[in-house]
Amino acid sequence: MNDRLQALSDAGVSIWLDDLSRERIESGNLSELIAGSNVVGVTTNPTIFAKALSDGERYNEQVRELVAAGADVETAVFELTTRDVQEACDLMLPVFDRTGGVDGRVSIEVEPALAHDTEATIRRAKELHDKVARPNLLVKIPATREGVAAIEASIAAGISINVTLIFALQRHREVIDAYLSGVERAKQAGLDISTIHSVASFFVSRVDTEIDKRLEAIGSDEALALRGKAAVANARLAFELYQQEFSAERGRALLTAGANTQRPLWASTGVKDPDYPDTMYVDDLIAKPTVNTMPEATLRAVADHGKVLVDDTVSGTYDESRDVLERVAAVGISYDEVVQVLEDEGVEKFDKSWAELETTVASELEKGK
Template sequence: MTSSPTAALSEAGVSIWLDDLSRERIASGDLARLIAERDVVGVTTNPTIFAGALAKGERYDDQVHELAAAGADVDTAVFEITTDDVRDAADVFRPVYDRSSGFDGRVSIEVAPGLARDTAGTIAEAKALWAKVDRPNAMIKIPATVEGLDAITEAIGSGISVNVTLIFSLDRYRQVIEAYLAGLEQAKAAGLDLSTIHSVASFFVSRVDTEIDKRLVAIGTDEALALKSKAGVANARLAYELFEQEFGGERASALLAAGANRQRPLWASTGVKDPALPDTLYVTELVAPGVVNTMPEKTLEATFDHGVITGDTVTGAYTQAAEVLDALAGVGVDYDDVTLVLENEGVDKFIVSWNELLDTVRGALEAAR
């Protein structure tokens, strides 16, 4: 007997990661509580999350004063503050990491979003973040832009565990898997222990529905409106089909036999944006073995309170999912344009949040001085 929907979700093979982090959450014991009471086994962060935490977090005051006294500039201060939070969170999750043999207990930190189109800059920052956090259960988030693909390969090849973020299209996801496998081959050639290298591929869900639903409403036909809020789940289900195909292939199988890990699909952007939809939609409809669902706390609590977990809701639905994408094309929705717009918007939004974070820290440093 499972005691809660989140426990049932875990038993169905879904790793629950929290999409939020702050020093208050760590220091107050709330993060440890979520591990114990909500089956949370990992954390993801992004520039928006850190900007929010820094803007209202009194627990950062002492460190800000120390950095100001040391003459730190704003970039150095942000680097120190965020890596400290991730290191401390990684220590909270270390027991989860140990008992899952490195599978879970992961804490992700993202390279500066302004580097999303800069391969060399992303590689350098990924290595700097990995060295600074200095915890085996950290993951470095690298965006799945064209420029990010070679950076993913280089990071994996160097033994860095990577959370690939901002994936919207199936074609780009295929390229991300290719980049991961190429990195593993480099790591193997360098004599690294492949079993220590982990990766997830963060496939965004609700943002796909938001963008496509806007286009469907503009089209306005009954046929178009009948497709509202179906694209995100369909797209993610087809991503899981691709995951199964690619990691069942000869190339991946050879690496797995050498001790490598599969790059797990991660469902991101799982908070429901449309209030007319069930608030657990992107959890209950995307249950499959070996995936991660990273949830904002509101979605986590909704799932714990009233989520209905019925087992695998993905692997038997590939044909239906493909039909949804075909129908969208039939009414005039350009999938390639949608996913390109979403990738560019995703990068731009994180840059805005990053700049807000820099402004917050700059103001705090000036006040401290």
């Protein structure tokens, strides 16, 4: 085990890999990362699947089977992606068992075209849950306004959910409320609420990318001094919100009844700006219990030179974090506008990647005829 990755795990941060492909599974790479790099979970998204299918030949046999069965593109995408997730779930099952279901999780996303359709999202989440049929699956639902209601309904049905594309603190509050409401409904329905898990994926680097762009356009000394500070401040305040909600009476009552907390997950932790330390969104967001889902380049960087010097770099920073966001507002940048832009762009980017995935699959189906 790598000392830095072990120290991060010991500090209460679950390391999840933000990547999945059949190549990783069948070559033994994912097993190696589980065994030697403290990887205890996997997340996927449409961009990841599009890249995996365009790069890999390991899908050819299944593609031929799908062609023979007369599968259309939508069915083929569903079958190809769920098989990868099933196999990753099976590899992660020992971690799932060892951690009592907390980790060993693999996520698969409801297609982004449904992000603004509550009922369709609910149906698709159930279809993915039933198809993968593994206890360690998380279904990803984006935290759009329409998605929040689907999150509550899915949790109430006993489906474990990875809530994705959270940028705003207010939306995070709504997501926590949806989780608690869903667990309350599941409890009333007689479900075993101890088996329901959820993470709230709070996106990090994209916040700096958008706010830094605006700070640089303003160009004043006050504005430029704030570059690279907003994303970590925003995430730290999300963790404060998590602490508040699960220590309040409603949260405590559910935890006493056997529920799990909805852990904050730091997503988009690959650093976009080469001027910043490439491990900053890991080093500056160490807190228990959180998840950090990293692209492999970030995982390798943390293993090589991450500054995991203390067990907590979040608690005690809340006033400072609020001050950062207040100073951002003071130079003329609207927080509400930024987070809405980021949510809209996030759905749009994943929708574009889904279209690329469908195009890739259509091409593969044609070649397999």
